Amino acid sequence: MQKQYSLKELEKKANEIRQDIIKMLVVAGSGHSAGPLGMADIFTALYFKVLRHDPKRPNWKERDRLILSNGHICPVRYTAMAHAGYFSKNWLSTFRTIGSKLEGHPSFKKISALETTSGPLGEGLSEACGFALAAKIDKATYHIWCLLSDGEHQEGMTWEAAMLASKYRLNNLTCIIDRNNIQIDGYTEDIMPLEPLREKYEAFGWHVIDMNGHDIQEIISTLEEAKAVAEKPVCIIAHTIPGKGVSFMEKDYKWHGVPPGTDIPGEPPKAEQAKIALRELRTLQGKIESELD
């Protein structure tokens, strides 16, 4: 039986996950900061509330499938999975090192509960369609969730999959787009504009819902709503703040692909970054005075 978490507990869990993301990135000395922090609330809602899953039986046939297309945000998935009990939290400090199961980008060969291997962008939605088609053939009842970045919608393959999901009426598939507006080289709308994203998905035949990606209650209700849509695949556009919870990282594309401890002009000194980040998270950016050191 899955533990029932209160909203407060889920919020606390998301914060712990953010702190562990910072710690694992600092130890690894490389990896992505902004996306994982921005998606911590959604991963918390998924692993601790919405997903039909059992960390003790990762190959359970009736489990929901969670496919992470933008593999580079794996620090948040690894951390959420460790907190959920898929593996020891000790693994987190081995991220990106030789012999570790926590590859720089998720590898199915290392951890089958990741469902797929990802990293190169634009491929996950196609794979999710394959999962959903197989589930249809088998008349299975579980749900397929596919997490995508906004930037990877610049890959044509994503739209090939969007067309097919609509053609085959894959109502057992929900994609969640991390609409954080940044990519490595800058802001998405400068690099290659994606808007109007909602209208594009609607034109492709999807049911689209906009969502605040940091309001856990709204996340849970939106994901439940998505499962209930019977006639179409569902696209949730999750509006998130990249780097959420760490003031100097928030909304700044320069933190897309680097860890705390990186020399960036105008940012805090690199030796101080992790300390500041963890302090801000612990105190909710100064709101909880009792947590101040």
Added chain:
Amino acid sequence: MNYYFAKHYLNETKVEWKPMRDGAGIGMAELGETKKDMVVLGADTTESSRAHYFAQKFPERFIQVGVAEQNMIGIAAGLSYQGKVPYAVTYAAFLIGRPWEPIRTTIAYPERHVVFVSSHAGLATGPDGPTHQMTEDIAITRCLPGFTVIAPCDFEQARKAVKAAYSLKGPVYIRNCREKTPVFTTDKTPFEVGKAQILREGKDVTVIGHGYMVYWLLQIAEELKKKISIEVINLHTIKPLDGKTILQSTKKTKRVFCAEDHNVIGGMGSAVAEFLSETYPVPMKLHGVYDTFAESGSVKDLWKKYGLDKEGTKKVLLEFLKKV
């Protein structure tokens, strides 16, 4: 010799000519009867790549992705994670060339059991021209870890190969041509993935081929039998390479001639050369498409111009033998 050849197989006017793509297509439709977890994916080339035999019989297990080969690969990966055995079917250039990186990431690296069945491999594609004449597919599949690469010699072998692929592990590529070529084996001829076939024993030179080229090699061996004793190997499985058979033959003949409808860079000949250079270096000649894009034309004209017909191949072989 333990192999069963078709009647009058060396006489090209008496032997039946059929495309291997038909053998593959019919084989898949036959296999689907007993293998209920088999799913076939087509990409708008269903009839010309012969996936339609399966599609007509099992519409509920046929997925039409449209002109979107990258998507086809991702979907095949997804299906395989769910316990299905997907067969992705289209022209070699689009099946392997177009979506190579998705194949690498979503299928090869996570060791997915997906079967890639091509048509339109090699210059034997004909008038469609170089855009469609895929002559690099063996090179770019065999360099991916875990891939099995099979190039059947005729219709019957293609039919067997698609069935044998079902029981293998990891990704499998089966390379088929569009053109009708001689059906010189029969439905009873043995076929084992990874086991090269010595179709004719000889002692002076080992000639190795795949696809329809094997037929020319058999004819050449027969024509030259009074001058030279030629051992003919059908290397239908290019990866994993049957080093044992190649080594045994090479130790006997001390000369190796490879021929194929594929770029000489990275093809079967390269695979044999890589192996022999480390185990038993001997003089070799790699015959094939000499690092060029060809052109439109009838298959017979292309074979002639690019030296891939029997006469062209024989000429290169004789020149090689003169030198070594």
